[in-house]
Amino acid sequence: DEEGGRMELEAAEFDLAGLLRREVQIAADGTPDHQFVVDVPPDGLALVGDQHRLRQVVSNLVANAVKYSPAGGVVKVTGERDANVARVFVEDEGLGIPEEHQSRVFSKFFRGEARASGIPGVGLGLAVAREIVEAHGGRIGFTSVENEGSTFWFELPALSEE
DSSP states (O other): OEETTEEOOOOEEEEHHHHHHHHHHHHHHHOTTEEEEEEOOTTOOEEEEOHHHHHHHHHHHHHHHHHTOTTOEEEEEEEEEETTEEEEEEEOOSOOOOGGGGGGTTSTTOOTTTTTTTOOOOSOHHHHHHHHHHHTTOEEEEEEETTTEEEEEEEEEOOOOO
16 A cells, blocks of 8 residues: 555545535534534535545544544534635634644654543544645645644645636
């Protein structure tokens, strides 16, 4: 699967908006304490990419938003198109990430305060998410304020609207 450190992608055209709606529905079905808001363009977000891999990214970001918002609250997933870029935001109202940890969030096995606060996981999710997004020629990042929540985002080259 991984040859010479490069991730193999099964690229095909698909609608990212539909994928976002499905992943949020799955999360909502398993999480009664949180409210979910999905905001995507009505005509979808067409792009070429590995749908299975990108589902892993979305699933991970949504699961983290839930996991790090132990008291519930709103998780908002937004998909938008900007010129030839598709961008996704996953916002939560959770614990936020302390500033001293922010530079290491995408490192393998980094879990910040998660272990101390009893939040399960091995800390591979975001490192893998970054690999997948970058393998698609995209970028991933976040903004976070401790005790106010985090917004993770990624952007991918989108199909031009012709």
